[in-house]
Amino acid sequence: MKVTMTVNGKSMSGEAEGRTLLSSFLREELGLTGTHVGCDTSQCGACTVHVDGRQVKACTMFAAEAEGTDVTTIEGMANADGSLNTIQQAFQDYHGLQCGFCTPGMVMAASSLLEQNPKPSETEIREHLHGNICRCTGYHNIVKAIMAASGQDVPAVAAE
Ligand code: FES
Ligand code: FES
Numbered sequence: 001m002k003v004t005m006t007v008n009g010k011s012m013s014g015e016a017e018g019r020t021l022l023s024s025f026l027r028e029e030l031g032l033t034g035t036h037v038g039c040d041t042s043q044c045g046a047c048t049v050h051v052d053g054r055q056v057k058a059c060t061m062f063a064a065e066a067e068g069t070d071v072t073t074i075e076g077m078a079n080a081d082g083s084l085n086t087i088q089q090a091f092q093d094y095h096g097l098q099c100g101f102c103t104p105g106m107v108m109a110a111s112s113l114l115e116q117n118p119k120p121s122e123t124e125i126r127e128h129l130h131g132n133i134c135r136c137t138g139y140h141n142i143v144k145a146i147m148a149a150s151g152q153d154v155p156a157v158a159a160e
Helices: 022-029 086-093 103-116 122-131 140-149
Strands: 002-007 010-015 048-051 054-057 070-072
Touching: 010 022, 022 048, 048 103, 054 103, 086 103, 086 140, 103 122, 103 140, 122 140
Parallel strands: 002 070
Antiparallel strands: 002 010, 048 054, 048 070
């Protein structure tokens, strides 16, 4: 079937079977490979996108369910001039990534958090990231990056 949605502000269409996951559709039909797939079982959060403004793991949704929705992926996060947005820049500045596999999902999750809660505490950041797994950083620098992106003082050593 043909599936059409708005992705990063543009109308996009592609072919999907009933069982095609939104994560696969974005990557394989639309070529938006910034949405990563680390598990396909709703655990790692690497596939996190926004659908109609809500944070969603794209492997938990069928592409057909996203018909007519407004989807934002990591490719839509940079500033209009192509420079990194505030959250992306903070991840770079505070070394919030190593291999980078989890990073698109982390940035999408962080963005959703800051929309709901512009000045989250360290505890609130950690709670919000429960659904996003990082195997490299130990999370401390990710938390620092999000604190910085929200304009708050960055703790010298983030607590567990
Ligand atoms: S690929 Fe979707 S949660 Fe891991
Ligand atoms: S930076 Fe490697 S998994 Fe997070």
